[in-house]
Amino acid sequence: MGAGGSLREVSRRAVQSRIARTAEALFVAKGFEETTVDEIAAAVGMSQRSFFRYFASKDEVVLDSVERLGEELSARLEARPCGESVWDSLRRAFDPVVERLADPAVRERDRVLHEIVSASPRLLAAYLGRLDLLQRSLSELLVERAGRSGDEPDAVVVRAIVGGAFACLQAASLHCGTDPEVFGPCLDRTMEALRPVAA
Amino acid sequence: MGAGGSLREVSRRAVQSRIARTAEALFVAKGFEETTVDEIAAAVGMSQRSFFRYFASKDEVVLDSVERLGEELSARLEARPCGESVWDSLRRAFDPVVERLADPAVRERDRVLHEIVSASPRLLAAYLGRLDLLQRSLSELLVERAGRSGDEPDAVVVRAIVGGAFACLQAASLHCGTDPEVFGPCLDRTMEALRPVAA
DNA sequence: CAATGATTGACAGTCACTGACACTTTCCGG
DNA sequence: CCGGAAAGTGTCAGTGACTGTCAATCATTG
Structure with a gap:
């Protein structure tokens, strides 16, 4: 094919x-x-x-790497055990985002990319559009997973939870730098604060 | 001036x-x-x-009304008492979004706008960009408010919480329609699920 | 009425992006 | 080694969003 x-x-x-x-x-x-x-x-x-x-467009040059990270993130989430809570699965799926930063070269490139994206409102919007798309697909995946393990999943709540997790990721990457020693704990702190009561 | x-x-x-x-x-x-x-x-x-x-642009024609809703939302949040939790203040700030839907004419217009925005990836991205901007300003407002009332606010966590609240709003407006009898409870359900442990 | 400032249309130009077509390079079986 | 398909590339022309400029118009005000 x-x-x-x-x-x-x-x-x-x-x-x-x-x-x-x-x-x-x-x-x-x-x-x-x-x-x-x-x-x-x-x-x-x-x-x-x-x-x-x-x-396909000038935007794509910058957003291409986001796309690839999204695919990895999606694969990681799919590999998590069904029994795990949605929130914990998401946190674990975010691991590569944190681990990437161990390599100084990657860290520098991320910094540059971040600088370019946040300096252009149009690019930033396109970036957020990609994240939204990714959130949709992860939500579907999680709803299906919940259905498989017998639960009666509430699609709206799952979508909100996924959005909440990405909000934590976004907040951490906005306020904390690219130093993995800072970023990781920062992400954990936000995700502990927003952890859903049940799910 | x-x-x-x-x-x-x-x-x-x-x-x-x-x-x-x-x-x-x-x-x-x-x-x-x-x-x-x-x-x-x-x-x-x-x-x-x-x-x-x-x-200023073709996008603006559609996003202009979002801008105005954002201003109202911002004003509402500013009017909430300092003692109230961040999460509850945000939920109350969202009230006009729900109440607007009481008027059938407004509801119809919202439906049309929503249809237009979600049908165009570019517009959707621009819309998300606006929401992000709004979240930034609301976060600043809330951090400052927390500072005034003596708390030592964690800017990252506040940003994540604001993002989480908007994720709930987004999830509700995506999955539930424009019927206020459905939308309101839907929003409440998501925001109960994501309510932060402390804040 | 005349001066003034805001609003407008007409025109030209930039830039992202697309379709069509011709040309070259690469690859592959005979 | 050859001939032809497949893939990659340059050129050209065109569309559509957006901007700067300028002259004309229109309303306001002294």
Whole structure:
């Protein structure tokens, strides 16, 4: 089935990565809105048209890594045991977000990305849109899981709980830095404060 | 100080309202992305340039009402007593959102707006961006309030709690309709489930 | 009536993004 | 080694959101 010719996919990813790094440097230097796609394409050494063959939009260059983190997060959540509470499963699914920060290189890149995103209202909105999409799919997953284990799940409450967990994640990443020694406890503190009474 | 020449402001609002109603009709009929600003301007009977004198962007036409609701919500929260818990203050601040739905005309408009927003990923993202902005300002307000009443407020936790409350609101407005008899209890149910242990 | 300031339309320009087409490079069986 | 399909690329033209500018109009006020 058409998903993933491995050899070519690798080189595609390599080109995407090259574009992303180049673009991020420009975004940091001049700002996101102030950098045109033409400039990025020229800096990479390709036509504007080709840029859009690797990224569907200018936003995508920055949000692509969020997408990938979302997939991992989704996979982690799916791997959690059915008996575990929704809240704890979510907290564990967030582990990679914290663990990533152990690598200084990753930490630096996250910092840069965060700076770019939070400096542009439009990008920030697009970012939140992605998170919302992710929350929807995680909610569905959890509702289905609850149904499997015999519970009668309340879809609205599950959705609210997932939203609450992401609110904790968002608050932590906003107020605490990218230092894992600070971020982790910070996330735990917020998630303890908001822990649902039952679920 | 420069805020609000009353006479002219009124007529400006009237024009904005006329544009908004016209545009919303077109959005429902053809979809948001498929409706061009030229079409809206022509339908209202003005130049495209003038359209942009009343709304900074096409998004703004739809999100303007969200903005106004946000201001009311902010004012309500500020009016709550300092002694009240953060969570209860937020729940009470949400009251106008529920009460608005008592008026069938308002309910219908909310339904239309909701339909338009949720049908366009870009608009939805912009909407979430506004909510995020609102959450920031409410968080600041609550942190300051907690400081006034002698508590030592934890800004991160407050931010997470505000985010959690909005997650409840969002979940309710997503899963329950615009019927106030359904929406209200739905909101209460989610907010009871997520009520923070202390705060 | 004349001066003034706000509102507007017309026009031109930028930038994100898309579709079409021609060209080249790569790959593969014969 | 060759011929042709497949994939990648550049060029060009076009759409649509948005902005700056300027001249004309309109209402207000002295």
